[in-house]
Amino acid sequence: MLVVGGATRIAGSFGIPPYLIGATPVVLGTSMPELATTLVAVFRGHDDVGVGTLLGSNVFNALFEVGVAATITPIVISGAALWIALAAGVVVVACVWPGRQQVLGRARGVALILLSALTTALLTVFAG
Numbered sequence: 001m002l003v004v005g006g007a008t009r010i011a012g013s014f015g016i017p018p019y020l021i022g023a024t025p026v027v028l029g030t031s032m033p034e035l036a037t038t039l040v041a042v043f044r045g046h047d048d049v050g051v052g053t054l055l056g057s058n059v060f061n062a063l064f065e066v067g068v069a070a071t072i073t074p075i076v077i078s079g080a081a082l083w084i085a086l087a088a089g090v091v092v093v094a095c096v097w098p099g100r101q102q103v104l105g106r107a108r109g110v111a112l113i114l115l116s117a118l119t120t121a122l123l124t125v126f127a128g
Helices: 001-015 018-023 026-044 045-074 081-098 106-127
Strands: none
Touching: 001 045, 026 045, 081 106
16 A cells, blocks of 8 residues: 555656556556565475466456456556557567476566566557
């Protein structure tokens, strides 16, 4: 609650649109527990737990939480933001597909980080 409230007030004072507030500082603040859990699991050799934590959290957020929110009140999203998010989602699925070797290496990790930065930049320009 503090992260969301603080980020909304600070970003709003700079004139940042609400969608971008939710897509950047709030996402970073609310994703830190998953990142910490995943890093600890991976460093201890439990890669499957780390990946399961991230995938489970994201699937839950995308399906259940958005579903509940949309059931309570309609969610309005601009066309540009929708298409940017959907395109990024398709590219992410392609990047995390393990293939024959069943390994996600550093190159894909860097690609995903760059995709995150690109998606945020595109959302800032076109959805803001």
